[in-house]
Amino acid sequence: MDIREIRYIIEIANTRNMTKAAANLFITQPALSKMLKKVELELGMPLFYREGNVMSPTEAGTLLVEHGTGISQIFDEMDSQLRDLKSMKRGRVILGVPPVIAAFDFPEIIMRFRKHFPNVAVEVHEYGARKLESMVLDGMMDIAISMHPVLSDDLSEIIIMQDQIVCAMNPDHPLAKCESITLGDLAPYPFNTFPVNFAVYHELVRKFQAHGLSPMINLTSPTCDFLLKMSSLSNEVCVLPAPCVRYYNKNDLVTRPFEPSFQWGLCIVYKKNINMSEKVRALISCIQQTVEPPI
Template sequence: MDIRHLQYFLETARLRSFTRAAESLYLSQPAISKAIRQLEEELGVTLFDRIGKKIELTDAGRVVMEQAQAITQSFSNLSAQLGDLEELKRGHLRIGLPPMVGSSFFPKVIGAFHDRYPDVTMQVFEDGAKKVESDVAEGLLDIGVVVLPLTFDVFGSFQFAEERLNLIVPASHPLAGAASAKLGELAHENFVFFREDFTLHDRIINECLQAGFHPRIVYESSQWDLISEMVAAGLGVALLPETICRQASGKAVTIVPLEEPAIWWRLGVIWHKERYQSYAAREWISFTREWLGGTPIKDDEGR
């Protein structure tokens, strides 16, 4: 069994597309299809249901995926440990970043890290924080940046940012000149939200429910700049972190501090504490902690 075939299979299962997997792996689609067909023949099972252009894992495919993740992770650990024994300051990192976090905090960090470790390559995956956290837990990513608090207890982590959410409204909105706004005042507003795979999606809904109403969501997006533009067009209001608000401010929108309640946006870097960390991953954690001024995340008992 070729370890590369398992890697191709896992990437195809993750993206649910032969075409997108080929693009991600810089291979041709026929090469991906041939490798998976060979894997199916070797195992004597069908791994994917092919329905038109869509594919879904079969029951056998799900079993193989679980074992393939363990096999490829073990192989990755073996390669990393051998590289460490040879004291090679190179490697490859898979990093998950929510879109608005990546553009706001990490371009300079990634550039500075590359200057120090030019032989370490990085592959950045942009997904909502919930998906990033899940992928780090499953070993699909080495490092992730997420919105705290954490869902799982398998992570090492540090916090590097803490900001409030502010209200962003069209410049013509009645609240545009207000010194602050209360969440309860927004019960009859239309909202522009981040998609449901973003932690802020659920966080804001829960806060609204505690304030006595369910937000009327008219649009959802994964891009903060598009959310800002939709607010500017008068399609609704939005709640965005302070860093994003500073970038979104202009004549077409107004930023209003949100009070009662204050909704916090806390960011952390996470990694799987029970998996082997390569030299490159350990250096990235140390480097970013120093660069961003990160502090360890304590539990509710202060440990």
């Protein structure tokens, strides 16, 4: 017995007449009678008493109609939700972002997405860029924002922002007199930056080591405003992406670029060769429309 047959039997019970039921179901009466006989044979019991043109449910018929009505409603709800899911009205998208950029732009991105898809839930998870890449590869999230370039050949990337890493410090810090700062200039001074599970940390260490220098990393934190505040109070340099400094700096610190420049970029990453849902494509579009374009 399938859902179509259940609905036909419910209609017979509601109309108590084969002719009316067939008309309401837009099928012929012989076809409806044939279906009913088939179901009764499968069950091994009659579902209706026949008294002339009147069809009255038997005990088995009443039981089937009672439960069948609930099944039909559940099926309709399931069908509606599946249609909504296909048309992006429902569902879930899992997005990963580094904590350093979760505050700026992303509330606006989520609100833009919700405006068009109010019943699609967006789960935002905050981790360092490299962990986010690993989670995308493992299928734990749909897309993530990571540091360009990505490390894995199994990930595709869409660049959404290009800027640079800068040094922020008090105006009376000795390095504030420089128009730009080399790694050699920074080496004698303690500085604050992101923790070891962040791509910026590893890139900083790599650059210092490539020049035969050892970085004096004094304090690490994933929180930009905390790092900048500590640098303000301790008169230590803070090494962060320029957009983070622009967003959180209270104008009490000055910024200086590296020489040569220390490039930093953000990209949307997703697993290659996947069948991306329309919801995820829509979220990517919202990110691209909201985040400042690459320069």
